[in-house]
Amino acid sequence: MSETRSCDVLIAGAGPAGLATALYLLKARPELRGRVVALEKHAHPRFKTCAGGLIPKTILALNELEIALDIPYVTVTRSSARTVVGDALVERDEPVGTVVRRDEFDALLARSARDAGLRIVEHCRVAGVEQSNGCVRARTDTGDFEASVLVGADGSGSIVRRAVFGNGKETIGRALMTDLPADPNKDVEFAERCYRFDFRCVAAGIKGYAWSFPCSIGGRPHLNVGIYDQFPRKCRDSGGEQAAMLRELVRAFPELPLAGLSDRKISFKAYPIRWFDPGDRYVKGRVILAGDAAGVDPLMGEGISCAFEHGKLAAAAIGRLLDGDPRALADYDRELHWGAIGWKLRKLAFAARHFYGPYHRTFFRLSRISRRAQEIGLDWYNGASHSDELSTAVLIARWVRSVLLPPPVR
Numbered sequence: 001m002s003e004t005r006s007c008d009v010l011i012a013g014a015g016p017a018g019l020a021t022a023l024y025l026l027k028a029r030p031e032l033r034g035r036v037v038a039l040e041k042h043a044h045p046r047f048k049t050c051a052g053g054l055i056p057k058t059i060l061a062l063n064e065l066e067i068a069l070d071i072p073y074v075t076v077t078r079s080s081a082r083t084v085v086g087d088a089l090v091e092r093d094e095p096v097g098t099v100v101r102r103d104e105f106d107a108l109l110a111r112s113a114r115d116a117g118l119r120i121v122e123h124c125r126v127a128g129v130e131q132s133n134g135c136v137r138a139r140t141d142t143g144d145f146e147a148s149v150l151v152g153a154d155g156s157g158s159i160v161r162r163a164v165f166g167n168g169k170e171t172i173g174r175a176l177m178t179d180l181p182a183d184p185n186k187d188v189e190f191a192e193r194c195y196r197f198d199f200r201c202v203a204a205g206i207k208g209y210a211w212s213f214p215c216s217i218g219g220r221p222h223l224n225v226g227i228y229d230q231f232p233r234k235c236r237d238s239g240g241e242q243a244a245m246l247r248e249l250v251r252a253f254p255e256l257p258l259a260g261l262s263d264r265k266i267s268f269k270a271y272p273i274r275w276f277d278p279g280d281r282y283v284k285g286r287v288i289l290a291g292d293a294a295g296v297d298p299l300m301g302e303g304i305s306c307a308f309e310h311g312k313l314a315a316a317a318i319g320r321l322l323d324g325d326p327r328a329l330a331d332y333d334r335e336l337h338w339g340a341i342g343w344k345l346r347k348l349a350f351a352a353r354h355f356y357g358p359y360h361r362t363f364f365r366l367s368r369i370s371r372r373a374q375e376i377g378l379d380w381y382n383g384a385s386h387s388d389e390l391s392t393a394v395l396i397a398r399w400v401r402s403v404l405l406p407p408p409v410r
């Protein structure tokens, strides 16, 4: 029988949530160098089904962690949205998005975390979790690991979540995507540095949107094209969940060569995204959840910025726990429900209910009333200058002012 390896902090999963937890923790407490261990079932660089769109909030986190984005990326300054009641375009002077490839991005985070003192045990799959006497034990296919706290950052299908919190209500959306070679002179995503979103699939029963992002794969321009559905099981009930998503994706971008998707002549990847449910708990004993394992943005399925937000809060809570503060982990749970990230995800859950609900036309119409209001909404969503941390009252006041008052003369 293999011996149990012990450390101070165990992290299940070395994706953005697990690595952000380690990076924030080791930045604040360099003395933990070598005592924080991440268990990862794959090895970096590893493929991850994801469009790789980083909102400005994530770039702020990278700056805070002093990580230079020295991998290939494409930035966009415009965001266009097609809806059943018309189109909208928001343009900013600064990037509204930075598109990376997740294998390269996650490998960069892993490198930075290793440099800071994280031990990553690769090809190590967590199979179960047990707790006793203030100690957590992770069972893996290469033996047991023990620590005084465990972060479940093992993604949407989290084993830690299932082992410790039970199956519970499943709040899992699905996204599928493919990559197409692009012509940077012709395709608007490159020519106009634009993210394209298409919400017309909502009218066909898909609670989500299709997207097309410019990206760089192996130094060559590509489009990452995909579709997100917050409630894929509903589609499955009425027959052919994936077929309906593929049909709507082709319909959203008729000018793109997507016709071969339905018969798999063009390959695509599908993957679940767990979204935030305020009824969930994120702490049990010495085990806490972060990132997709906890649940991310229900409206857009954006999860990388949430992974960094959760990681930062988890690191602060773990630091306090190691100092002997018995309230530390309970406060983490409260932050995820009621702190800035909890409020943001609640608002996005509210928006998802309405934009993807029976009165979606009314809500899409309302959102198109004022261009300035759209800009405020986008800046809030993007967390540019931490505007996502503004109170609801301030946001509503800004929104009302932007709708009722004419724009200032420059």
Ligand SMILES: Cc1cc2nc3c(=O)[nH]c(=O)nc-3n(C[C@H](O)[C@H](O)[C@H](O)COP(=O)(O)OP(=O)(O)OC[C@H]3O[C@@H](n4cnc5c(N)ncnc54)[C@H](O)[C@@H]3O)c2cc1C
Pocket (backbone or CB within 6 Å): 012, 013, 014, 015, 016, 017, 018, 039, 040, 041, 042, 048, 049, 050, 051, 052, 053, 054, 055, 124, 125, 126, 127, 153, 154, 155, 156, 158, 159, 174, 175, 176, 177, 226, 270, 271, 272, 273, 290, 291, 292, 293, 296, 301, 302, 303, 304, 305, 307
């Ligand atoms: C098609 C698609 C497009 C998306 N596009 C975007 C986007 O443009 N922008 C955005 O912000 N978000 C996007 N998302 C969501 C984003 O990918 C996730 O929210 C994000 O990856 C969450 O990070 P995480 O660290 O919590 O989980 P993950 O990135 O899933 O990382 C979890 C890690 O844990 C490891 N792991 C899993 N199980 C075990 C185990 N049992 N033992 C050990 N290790 C384990 C995995 O190998 C992985 O490395 C998209 C998702 C999909 C499906």
